[in-house]
Amino acid sequence: MRSGQGIEAIREKVKTGTRVSREESAWLFEHATDAELQALASRVRARFHPPGQATYLKMAIVNYTNVCVARCDYCAFYRFPDQPDTYLLSFEQVCEKIDQLRALGGTMVGFNGGFHPDLGVEHYTHLFARVRDRYPDMSFYEMTVAEFMFVAKRAKRSYDEVAEAFAACGTRWITGGGAEILDDAFRLRHSPGKYKVEDYYAAQKAILDAGMGSTATMVIGFDESLDERMNHLERLRRFQDEAEGRLSSFLCWTYKPFHTDLGGEEVPLREYLRWLAVCRIHLDNIVHVRTSVLTRNEDALQGLLWGANDFDLPTEDEVTQKAGATISHEFEAVLASAGELGFSVLRRAPFPVGPGRAATPAA
Numbered sequence: 001m002r003s004g005q006g007i008e009a010i011r012e013k014v015k016t017g018t019r020v021s022r023e024e025s026a027w028l029f030e031h032a033t034d035a036e037l038q039a040l041a042s043r044v045r046a047r048f049h050p051p052g053q054a055t056y057l058k059m060a061i062v063n064y065t066n067v068c069v070a071r072c073d074y075c076a077f078y079r080f081p082d083q084p085d086t087y088l089l090s091f092e093q094v095c096e097k098i099d100q101l102r103a104l105g106g107t108m109v110g111f112n113g114g115f116h117p118d119l120g121v122e123h124y125t126h127l128f129a130r131v132r133d134r135y136p137d138m139s140f141y142e143m144t145v146a147e148f149m150f151v152a153k154r155a156k157r158s159y160d161e162v163a164e165a166f167a168a169c170g171t172r173w174i175t176g177g178g179a180e181i182l183d184d185a186f187r188l189r190h191s192p193g194k195y196k197v198e199d200y201y202a203a204q205k206a207i208l209d210a211g212m213g214s215t216a217t218m219v220i221g222f223d224e225s226l227d228e229r230m231n232h233l234e235r236l237r238r239f240q241d242e243a244e245g246r247l248s249s250f251l252c253w254t255y256k257p258f259h260t261d262l263g264g265e266e267v268p269l270r271e272y273l274r275w276l277a278v279c280r281i282h283l284d285n286i287v288h289v290r291t292s293v294l295t296r297n298e299d300a301l302q303g304l305l306w307g308a309n310d311f312d313l314p315t316e317d318e319v320t321q322k323a324g325a326t327i328s329h330e331f332e333a334v335l336a337s338a339g340e341l342g343f344s345v346l347r348r349a350p351f352p353v354g355p356g357r358a359a360t361p362a363a
């Protein structure tokens with residue numbers, strides 16, 4: 001694609017709401033100016049959200065076990081079952097963490113653990129039902145698609161069957177976490193024991209078809225090629241079309257390389273922001289694009305200028321903290337940086353299950 005012609009054609013497509021191609025998105029990432037990328041991403045954002053406004057909520061990720069048999073080389077969190085420093089939180093220990101979040105004003109918990117070989121479907125459905133009973137005013141992302149797949153395989157039951165079991169016990173959300181880069185060559189290099197891409201989408205389809213909500217995620221900054229990143233975006237856009245918009249949001253964050261077998265360096269902020277803009281432009285069927293305070297702290301708020309409209313204020317997440325993330329509880333300072341960028345921010349209620357809708361204020 002030649003520069004002058006390429007950007008003119010893309011501008012016209014974005015202006016008229018026409019979908020950009022894979023080649024055009026890759027070209028934008030490699031060649032567009034920062035100002036051009038911001039302008040195009042902001043234009044797509046404005047199809048869904050008023051310019052100058054953003055939303056957030058405060059949440060914790062509760063890592064209820066660090067036992068995992070998947071062996072992802074980018075993970076600093078997991079321990080094998082026979083290692084001495086493993087843990088599995090009891091119900092009361094889980095509740096202590098939720099109480100800590102509530103004391104900080106949080107309204108949502110995302111549960112995330114490893115692939116624990118001894119925990120069956122009923123362990124999870126029982127735990128989550130008790131948690132919902134004790135905290136009826138809170139929202140819970142109860143596990144990730146990756147964990148769901150492991151639990152189903154361990155039980156030798158189909159994804160449909162297990163999704164129905166979770167839904168019948170009251171589970172509302174199983175998020176798209178554990179996606180990293182959804183490309184089979186990437187998966188083979190770094191986490192061959194986790195899943196294959198089509199399997200991931202089969203599980204996510206079962207979750208949505210059982211009436212639960214799910215989300216889309218991506219992590220960049222390992223050793224993935226641009227082609228692998230584009231495979232992730234292309235397949236995700238197609239899945240969201242097939243799912244008639246039922247994935248409520250998309251969150252991209254950056255790999256933290258510390259204390260991992262893979263190692264490496266963190267993606268520079270500018271690369272993260274440019275990629276976020278490409279995601280917003282390419283994923284024209286996802287309403288909420290979220291920027292990652294968890295891995296970029298207040299710098300993440302700049303993502304609002306690059307197409308994002310929403311973010312979390314996280315209070316804890318052992319998985320990323322073990323790999324080098326630092327979580328600040330200076331929430332007002334983070335929110336002030338949104339103001340400095342020209343955004344007014346609204347604390348929102350958790351998104352409802354179903355096709356992405358406008359955020360509503362927290363009660």
Ligand code: SF4
Binds near residue numbers: 069077115146
């Ligand atoms: S990323 Fe998740 S699945 Fe992979 S080793 Fe870590 S805890 Fe296990």
